[in-house]
Amino acid sequence: MWETYLVLVGLLFVLTILPKIPNSHWIFRFPDFGKIQITYFTVITFALGFFVEKSAYFWYLQGLLIVMFVYHGFTLIKYTRLYKVKKHQQTGNSSKKHHFISANVYQFNKDYSKFINLITKHQPDVFLTMESNGAWEKALQVLEKDYPFQHKVTLENTYGMHFYSKLKIVDAITHYFVADDIPSIEAHLKTEDGFDFVFFGVHPPPPSPTEEETSKERDGDLLSVAKRVKDFTKPVIVVGDFNNVAWSKSSILFRKTSHLIDPRVGHAFVSTFHAKSRLLRFPIDLMFHSEDIFIKDLKTLENFGSDHLPVYCEFFIDHQNDDQEERVEQADSEEIEEAEEIIEEGKEENGERDAVVTED
Template structure:
């Protein structure tokens, strides 16, 4: 009896894992499908554990068929996540000695999703005091969060962009570097803002900063709003005359269909490729973590340093980046190029999504 139950459980989990691996290949823009692309690390580990269990508990053809299927599942998951290990060729070029020392060409950025209901203001304040970033970015902020940050840092950071919201989509950018041409835009969905600004480095060079926080994928809703916003930002960054940095909580994993398309459309580089996962969510569940908080940069930037920081009371870890702007473009690996058909599909998706009238996903999650 115990053996029968074990077999049902083992084969049932195997079937579910195969299904969870195949469904994201459909590229169907729905949360129930796209969400399955998030836990690829977990699915990889589970497939290996089940393969071992299959090999030692089954016999005959069942042993070999089950073990092979699970190893194929593990291999399929590994194809996606291998890029974010030290075994893969890096995209971002590391800054050389001269550029590292050129403070006037450097920019340090601290990006954090604070979680709207989190009221441990002091933890983020302490982190900002410790790191002293040129640009600090906080996501999911309301008026109370902005007031707490402003009270501590208004004197040190002369440039602010404040977008307080009670729906989980508030944004705040504070900068020691001059910000020009600042725009706050709801590009796709009402109530979901993004920030676009020109940043002036200490030597007078300029770059464009995009701070974004599109909607999350949920099991009962399509992901067209999120996908359209990410793609539109990518196309805009590609056409921008200034070198661009796109950062924020994209509510998407680094290896997803949507993020890979964003890189093809934008030509921006992911500094995690070839370096590590830098899983930022969930800070509260170590067994369920994936990279949701991103920074992509123009090939003119070189990476000086990148780190996931300590917890701040949120369900996200903050990310710390130091970049340096060089005179010419350089990349260790090309993120790929989009084609006319892909760009046409994106334009149609953006136009269709802009016509929809609905409330932003998750607006009432923390009411």
């Protein structure tokens, strides 16, 4: 039992330290995804310690576990309701409430009807799909009568994206910031009550043993988006499968560089992947917004057969309310320089992806 306890303490310590090392290899980046699980296992291991045979180092190890719990907890508590943020009400100056759904549909998920039923049930004003290929595009044609405005990027490499809207699309652009097979969608929308805003859909590749060896393309792509949106005068929403967590160094740099707000702070983790495992579920489908976007609700919806849960958001726009200004952080000169370096590294990275990906 003592050996098991010792191994657990050592493993938790390594997983805590690895993300602090400035290396883009997935081995150093992946433990950030499991911060919630690492915190739970730290508590369990601490409790287990009282049932093992004591040694001279016991209290030192228990003390180390307490330090690790406080370290992780200090970060994670910000993504719970225990961390108080001001709530905002609609006024006569606000737009009406709008809704969107963002969903990684999983390219090889053939249960199209479940997703179509989900859209029909919740009736979002706009929705974004990721990993949507030609088969998904064909299946979603039944929704085009209700969603007359579309922007489609049909790919078979698991990075296809489709955007559907009841709101008028004034302009739409497909960006390939770091690679010619990794798109992002920029859609300029106008609401029926006359409010303009920009919807940005992203899906960069993850650092993992089965996909990209490093986080260079992911981070370069996301920081390219941040650089693009920071000077927009219109309200901005950036959403999608970030393949990242909100508390990682690169996400914090994204937030500061883009001048956007993380709505999970003071709300919830909103964990999405893997849809079939509650224990190993990570909050990697993220959203950020400008200070004149006010979030009324942010949550996951029911599983429709994908490996990701869909994200549902209800929001309104208010140009007159400046209460969220204090939540906007801006990158300093050193961080801006770091972001530029990461963007260039992302462009130089040669991700090896097949044009057509088939299910193994």
